[in-house]
Amino acid sequence: MVTDKAQSVEQDRLAQDFVQFTVEAGVLRFGEFKTKAGRLSPYFFNAGLFDDGAKMGRLAEFYAKALLASGIEFDMVFGPAYKGIPLAATVAVELARHGRNVPFAYNRKEAKDHGEGGTLVGAPLRGRVLIVDDVMSAGTAARESIALIRAAGAQPHAMAIALDRQEKATENGQDVEHSAVQYVRDHLGMQVCTIAKLADLLQYLAQSGEPGVHTHHEHVLAYRQRYGVQGG
Numbered sequence: 001m002v003t004d005k006a007q008s009v010e011q012d013r014l015a016q017d018f019v020q021f022t023v024e025a026g027v028l029r030f031g032e033f034k035t036k037a038g039r040l041s042p043y044f045f046n047a048g049l050f051d052d053g054a055k056m057g058r059l060a061e062f063y064a065k066a067l068l069a070s071g072i073e074f075d076m077v078f079g080p081a082y083k084g085i086p087l088a089a090t091v092a093v094e095l096a097r098h099g100r101n102v103p104f105a106y107n108r109k110e111a112k113d114h115g116e117g118g119t120l121v122g123a124p125l126r127g128r129v130l131i132v133d134d135v136m137s138a139g140t141a142a143r144e145s146i147a148l149i150r151a152a153g154a155q156p157h158a159m160a161i162a163l164d165r166q167e168k169a170t171e172n173g174q175d176v177e178h179s180a181v182q183y184v185r186d187h188l189g190m191q192v193c194t195i196a197k198l199a200d201l202l203q204y205l206a207q208s209g210e211p212g213v214h215t216h217h218e219h220v221l222a223y224r225q226r227y228g229v230q231g232g
Contacts, residue, residue, distance in 0.1 A: 011069060015200040018062050018162075025055055028163075028201070030216045036137050037170045039227060042219035043201070045163050047083050047134035060090035062195050063132065063160055064098055067091075070193040072158045075127030079106040080145045087132045091160070107148060125149055128157035135163050136180040146188065158191040159184060166198040167227040179229045198224055 022028035026049055033044035050059050077095075079088025085106045092104040103123030110119075131145050136159070146156040161181070168175045169183060178186070185192045202224065205217035 007069065011066075012200075014062065014065055014069070015196040016204055018196045019201050019204040021058060021062070022163075023204075025049065027055075030219075037175075039167075039223075042216065042223050045135055045165075047087075047162065056086060056090050057094075059162070060087075060094040063087070063091045063162070064094040064100075066195045067095070067130075067160055067193055068098060068100065070191075072130070072191050072193055073128060074102070074130035074157055076102050076123055076125070076129055076154075077104040078125065078129050078131050078145065078149060079104065080131065080133055080141050081107050081109045084131070084133045084141075084145075087134065091132050107145075119148075120152065125152035125154040127154060129154050130157065131159045133159065133161050135165060136161055136184065137165070137169075142180070142184050142188075146190075156188075156190060158193065160193040162195050163201075164192075164194040164197040166224070166229055168229055175227070177229065182229060182231070198228070 019028065022045065027046055029044050029046065030042060031044070033041045035041050050056050077088045077092050079085045088104045088106050092102060095102060105120055105122030105125055108119045108121065125148075129149050131142065131149075133141060133145075136142055142159060149156040164179070164181050166179055166181075169178060169180045170176065181192050181194070184190050198220070202217065202220055205213055205220060
């Protein structure tokens, strides 16, 4: 029997391994980057740089392990265009390798007027749907996916993302007290599985022995103190 403490230790280890992987892969970068909300962030997570088979395979492995450890139940996987498309496909493959074979689907940005037509590709949307994406900033993509899934008669049940930035969302150009993840979880009633959070990144930076990393820790910590949310 796995205890809560043992599970927590395992989740922490998975998160730290993931942060290290993204830094070494050049996906998680440090500097000065402008976010969609107009903030100057000291770090940037660019999932588009998971750009070869080995990186995508490792990423899918992290998603699958986090999902299986979360205990979240779902009937199929959905990937919102565009970054969610390869994520949904590779995560479905990795889940099958772990003995959890589920269908997957994704959407197009533009409706197709020939062949099968429409905006949806893959398995029919039905049952409890897990949306797989990279990060959630404003939650706009999540709301679009939720509307699409409901329109198809299925249930938007949960989301899986790689990194929770744990920062205030913006509404009508103004900061609000909740994050996009908190909004999806608390207001839309969906479960959210994250591989790592900003708190895990801060822990990694604090414990790293690499030269110059301490400066990154100071900048990221200051950013969280300014824009971070309460309660994670």
